[in-house]
Amino acid sequence: MNFTVEKSIEILERTPEVLEAMLKDISAEWTEKTEGGETWSAFDVLGHLVHGEKTDWIPRVEIILSPAPDKTFELFDRFVQFEESKGKTLPEFLDEFKRLRKKNIGVLRSKKLTGKNLEEKGVHPALGEVTLAQLISTWTVHDLDHIAQISRVMAKQYEEEVGPWIDYLRILNL
């Protein structure tokens, strides 16, 4: 499937509603537990998504489109949300994510990106040169990845409860 900004926005604009449908007013047991060890809870994933809206996606779009000679991105901190999450509640994160995402889609649309813009490049500190189209594609897939992760983390809370059906449920074997 070929990339377009509009097809990407179709996913990006749905994610706050998807997360709200999955998580709003659900028991804390579903959202506070992890897959064990250093893995994340649904709440942690939400914090990560909020942090990305603030510091990752749109700031990188701006770097690529800027006239700066050095278009190297800052490395995205995947752990800082544990600090920022302190004292926050899940409904607050859902609202904040919805608000930030709406604003960021507005910024994206306001750029009126041309085919030429989409081929412009930035430099990822680990991956090297990447295009604007690849950045927006990754933003899109990143949403879907975390929706799947939240589904998996929640599913694993019932890992023992399903008994012998565990062999039929792919999500419990990831």
Add this chain to the structure above:
Amino acid sequence: MNFTVEKSIEILERTPEVLEAMLKDISAEWTEKTEGGETWSAFDVLGHLVHGEKTDWIPRVEIILSPAPDKTFELFDRFVQFEESKGKTLPEFLDEFKRLRKKNIGVLRSKKLTGKNLEEKGVHPALGEVTLAQLISTWTVHDLDHIAQISRVMAKQYEEEVGPWIDYLRILNL
């Protein structure tokens, strides 16, 4: 996390809204494509979920709670939906799933299941004896499994578009 009927219903009642938020009015390219080969599209998964509401979960609850001497389930046909899907549209499936799920949760609640009921058993044709609690747990995890699958199938449509970021996106490596 220990099983309860109410915690299971928290997931079961959200799934129609989650699917609606993900899929309603989105471009057909996102919902009609598969992961390749014999895999399913988002549309196929919806058909499978509708079929399950009709023939799998509640009928098996009824078998377990019945006084029948033989409580062997009928084998669930995971492919019949391809016949039933012909001529159906995605919005029709979303509406049908929402209606059937609401009805089935009503049936589940109407049973006022006791701890003793939840330990009652049926016989899965391949897995052997399973309890009612395991059946309801599986219904719940099965929803989350298919939400994750739909996320994955959609994400894979952008597999090539993300460029070097593919290494960072777990969902593209499943």
